[in-house]
Amino acid sequence: MKLTSQYLNSVEKKKRSGWRKLGRVLLYTLGVILLLFVALAIYLVSVSRMTPPNIADKSALQLQRKALDSTSWTIGNNWFRKSNSGLYEMYVEGAPFERGVINGKLSGELIRHQEDVFVEQIRKMIPSPFYLRFLRYFTGWFNRHLSDHVAEEFKEEIYGESFSAASGYDWVGSNYERLMNYHGAHDIGHALQGMMLVGCTSFGTWNEQSADSSLIIGRNFDFYMGDKFAEDKMVVFYHPDKGHNFMFVTWGGFTGVVSGMNDKGLTVTINAAKTSVPTGAATPVSLVAREILQYARNIREAWAIAQKRRMFVSESFLIGSAEDNKAVVIEKTPEGMDLYDPKKSFITCTNHFQGDTLGNLASNKLQISESASEYRYERLNELLKEKGPNTVQKTIDILRDRKGLHGEDIGLGNEKAINQFIAHHAIVFEPKKKMVWVSAAPWQLGQFVAYDLNKIFSMHGLDSDHEVYDSVQNVPADNFLLTHEYASFQIYRQLKAQLQDGKDINTQQLIASNPEYYHTYVLAGDYDFKKGNFAQAKQYYETALTKVIATKGEEMHIRKQLEKCNAKLSKS
16 A cells, blocks of 8 residues: 555656646747747837938928918918818928928828827727737838838928827827828728728710810719718818929828829829739829829820839729820739720729720629629719710719619618718819819718819918808709708618617618618618527518629628528527
């Protein structure tokens, strides 16, 4: 017995010794992993650092704005004001760094508010602090060579503007790093998530397709980052020390271009296309568009600028030219480039390529078959044919169109409609007349405010706060805003927001608020499925399949949910 006891004690000691050794190995391994993570974090932070450009003369930082009233300021000839239309308007001139500083000092409140809204929306989309930090490191690593692909002029301008950026976001990066990265945010989100955050529609008419033969261009910029993001739209007029004077529609802190026209009558609008996951930084799409707007006067010069810039997402640039009296689409991917010239007197563009080369890509054909782009493209062509020779008013009517093919009611907010009720802005150009119309809220339903670039750029400062738009040529708000259907749509949006916040709703009220929209039934079905009401959820999903569904992916979601419902019901 004594021998057995000693033997057992020996075995037990060996076991404890083995566990201690295993514990030490595990601790060592965990320590190594932790050190690797720390080293990786340090590496990511170090390589993502962006060195601001070297500015010899920073005297612009001493400039102070002068208040004309509570919503209007000036710095020399530069000015900023809030229009009674709800749009913010700004004029900036000078060299790059000076422009950026002045832009920041005049619109600082909007820059800071816009970043607050942007970060708030990101936190809603990514509530986990861990994943937020991961996103910060990933974005920093991904954009570590961004500066190499941005023109020195734009870096200086963004650096000048960064002195007015918000405080409290050092965890994202320095002011300069954040503003630089925000210029590539559209590209990264579009590429990584395949969300088509920019599902825009644009078109142009000229010669016999326009009532007065002049070039007319219209576009919806369907970029949605929450309602607050679109509250403070800015109409900005730039008189740079080099290149052409130009205007563009933007938001605080963003000097890239998504919609704009220069004083030579050249217009640029961008439409996202299907793209693959990029492998490294390149020039953000908005800065390519900005360079075209500032330095091109015709289609040939626009092509030359686009050709020399490498991009990491696929995009269509609809270029209108008063000098050429026509419009074309420059299509560009990270690997190739195409010029789509319709060889007729109108052009239409949604979110797929049309050129001989890029139009035949397998990814583009998949985009056509699975997304809402082709449907919207057909509806656009249908409306242009129905309405006859185009005018500014007809262009606005098309941008506001909420129906499906042949005028079918497909519900409000459907991605297959030209008006998806998510537009940050809509805009219309008459390049030869140097006229532009910008939509006021909500979306493209508010009035279209008219600006005459000839008058704006002949002004010499702002001595008193007054409206600078051309009130005679303003286009009134859509009467749809006064209808019961619009009021019901507002109820739909409220109920949808409550669902997203995890609150309980009345599904019958939801259905009644937007009864022809397939997604209304998807929301109701998902809600009841989570509640365990599988029979009711099944009915909602079946009804959704009878409606016009925007994308193949959403149709697949509905069918998978139906299968789950049937499986649950068969077990009960």
